[in-house]
Amino acid sequence: xxRYFAKDDKLSLSELDKHHIINVMRMKKNDxxxxxxxxxxxxxxxxxxxxxxxxxxxxxxxxxxxELSKKVTIAVPLVSEKKLDFIFQKCTExxxxxxxxxxxxxxxxxxxxxxxxxxxxxxLIAKEAAEQSFRNHIPNIxxxxxxxxxxxxxxxxxxxxxxxxxxxxxKNVLQNSTNYDxxxxxxxxxxxxxxxxxxxxxxxxYEAVTFGSAILRCETAPMFIMSAIKYxxxx
Amino acid sequence: xxRYFAKDDKLSLSELDKHHIINVMRMKKNDxxxxxxxxxxxxxxxxxxxxxxxxxxxxxxxxxxxELSKKVTIAVPLVSEKKLDFIFQKCTExxxxxxxxxxxxxxxxxxxxxxxxxxxxxxLIAKEAAEQSFRNHIPNIxxxxxxxxxxxxxxxxxxxxxxxxxxxxxKNVLQNSTNYDxxxxxxxxxxxxxxxxxxxxxxxxYEAVTFGSAILRCETAPMFIMSAIKYxxxx
Numbered sequence: 448x449x450r451y452f453a454k455d456d457k458l459s460l461s462e463l464d465k466h467h468i469i470n471v472m473r474m475k476k477n478d479x480x481x482x483x484x485x486x487x488x489x490x491x492x493x494x495x496x497x498x499x500x501x502x503x504x505x506x507x508x509x510x511x512x513x514e515l516s517k518k519v520t521i522a523v524p525l526v527s528e529k530k531l532d533f534i535f536q537k538c539t540e541x542x543x544x545x546x547x548x549x550x551x552x553x554x555x556x557x558x559x560x561x562x563x564x565x566x567x568x569x570x571l572i573a574k575e576a577a578e579q580s581f582r583n584h585i586p587n588i589x590x591x592x593x594x595x596x597x598x599x600x601x602x603x604x605x606x607x608x609x610x611x612x613x614x615x616x617x618k619n620v621l622q623n624s625t626n627y628d629x630x631x632x633x634x635x636x637x638x639x640x641x642x643x644x645x646x647x648x649x650x651x652x653y654e655a656v657t658f659g660s661a662i663l664r665c666e667t668a669p670m671f672i673m674s675a676i677k678y679x680x681x682x
Numbered sequence: 683x684x685r686y687f688a689k690d691d692k693l694s695l696s697e698l699d700k701h702h703i704i705n706v707m708r709m710k711k712n713d714x715x716x717x718x719x720x721x722x723x724x725x726x727x728x729x730x731x732x733x734x735x736x737x738x739x740x741x742x743x744x745x746x747x748x749e750l751s752k753k754v755t756i757a758v759p760l761v762s763e764k765k766l767d768f769i770f771q772k773c774t775e776x777x778x779x780x781x782x783x784x785x786x787x788x789x790x791x792x793x794x795x796x797x798x799x800x801x802x803x804x805x806l807i808a809k810e811a812a813e814q815s816f817r818n819h820i821p822n823i824x825x826x827x828x829x830x831x832x833x834x835x836x837x838x839x840x841x842x843x844x845x846x847x848x849x850x851x852x853k854n855v856l857q858n859s860t861n862y863d864x865x866x867x868x869x870x871x872x873x874x875x876x877x878x879x880x881x882x883x884x885x886x887x888y889e890a891v892t893f894g895s896a897i898l899r900c901e902t903a904p905m906f907i908m909s910a911i912k913y914x915x916x917x
Contacts, residue, residue, distance in 0.1 A: 513895045540902050580897050618916045659917050660748045662815050667775050674909030681853045682894050 524636035539576035548590030603627035759871035774811035783825030838862035
C-alpha cells in the first residue's frame with residue numbers, strides 16, 4: 448500500500464504526490480492508498496483518475512502507529528549537503544522525531560543565500576523517507592541554528608557525543624534512563640566540538656557520552672545512535 | 683595519524699596508498715604513519731620520500747585493537763551496486779568482520795561478467811573504510827554465492843531477519859546469547875525472502891528474528907543490526 452502525507456485537513460495532496468499516483472504508480476479507479484494527516488492514517492479509495500488529477504474518498508481511519516514511544520531529536524553540524532541528505536533519509540527510516548542543523552567552530556561548510564532552498568529539499572527527503580517507511584510523522588528539520596540555540600533547549604534527556612575520555616557509554620545512559628519522553632543528542636563535526644563548545648553544553652544540562660571505541664564518521668554517528676535507541680526501546 | 687593496510691609481511695604498500703601518502707597527504711621525511719599487517723599495527727617513520735616512492739621503517743609495534751569481541755558476518759542479497767557500496771562502507775565503520783553477497787529469488791539484479799571487477803571495487807571500499815575508522819581488520823567480501831551456500835555455514839549464532847510475525851526480537855536474542863564468537867545475520871531483499879528460502883534457513887539452524895515494527899530498506903537493515911550489536915556489546 449502506498450502512503451502519502453496530506454497538506455491539510457481536507458487530505459489534499461501535493462502536485463508531486465498526484466504525479467506519483469498518476470504517472471509513477473499508474474494507479475486505477477478503486478485502487479487504495481493511505482493518506483496521513485496530523486499523524487492519523489486514513490485508508491482511501493481512488494474514485495476517479497485522469498492524466499491530470501485524482502480524486503479519492505476516505506474509507507476508514509486506520510488504527511496504525513509505528514512511531515517510537517520516545518521523541519528523539521538529533522542535532523547535527525552543518526556538513527556537506529550530500530552527508531546531510533543521507534543522515535535525514537536514514538534517521539527518518541529509523542524513527543527520528545526531528546533534526547536540528549547547527550553551526551559550530553569546526554563546520555567546514557558556510558551558510559549561503561541558498562539556505563532556505565536546501566531546507567525545503569531536506570524536508571522533501573524526510574517526507575519521502577517517512578512515506579516509504581510507513582511513518583505517521585514527518586520529522587521536522589530546524590536550521591540552520593547558531594550553536595547557542597542548543598543550550599536553551601529543554602528536552603528531558605540531553606546528551607552530547609564526546610570524543611574525550613568520558614566514562615559513561617550511551618548504553619549505560621539509555622539503560623538507566625526510562626523516565627523521559629524527549630531526548631536530544633548532539634553529534635559533533637569531524638574533529639569534534641571544541642572544548643569551549645562542549646563545556647557550554649555541559650553547563651546547560653547536557654551529559655557527555657561515548658559511542659564506543661571506534662571512530663564513526665559524522666554521517667554514521669546519527670544512524671548509530673538512532674539504531675541504538677530503537678534497539679534499546681525494542682520497538 | 684594516517685593508517686594503511688600492507689600487502690605483505692614486509693609491510694609493502696600498494697601504489698594507491700603510496701600515491702595517497704605522496705600526493706594527497708603530501709607527507710614529509712620523519713612524518714609518522716601506521717601500517718597494519720595481519721591485524722597488528724606498526725608505527726612507522728618515513729625515512730625518505732620522492733615524487734614516485736616512499737620508504738619507511740618500523741619504530742614500534744602498537745598495542746592497539748579496536749575490533750569487536752564478536753565476529754559478525756552479514757549476508758546481504760545481490761542488490762544494486764550503489765546500495766552495496768553503502769552497506770560495505772558503513773558496516774565496516776561499525777565493526778563488521780565479513781560480508782556474504784547471495785543470490786535469491788527476489789534479487790532484482792542479475793550477475794554478469796563484470797562480477798569479479800565489482801568484488802575488487804568493493805574490497806577497496808572496505809579497505810578504505812577500515813583505514814579511516816582505524817580497524818585492525820579489513821572485512822572480507824565473499825560472493826556472489828548461491829542461496830544454498832548460507833545453509834552450510836557453521837557460525838555459533840545464526841539469525842535470519844524475518845518479515846513474518848515472529849515473536850523473537852533481535853534484542854531478545856542478543857541479550858540471551860553471550861556464549862558465541864561468530865554470528866551471522868541474513869538480511870532479506872526488498873519484499874523479503876520467499877517462504878521456501880526462509881524455511882531452508884530455519885531447517886539448517888537459523889533462528890528468525892524481527893528488527894522491530896518499522897520497515898527498513900534493504901541497505902538500512904545491515905547498518906541497524908551492526909549498530910545494535912556494537913551497542914549491545916558496549917564496545
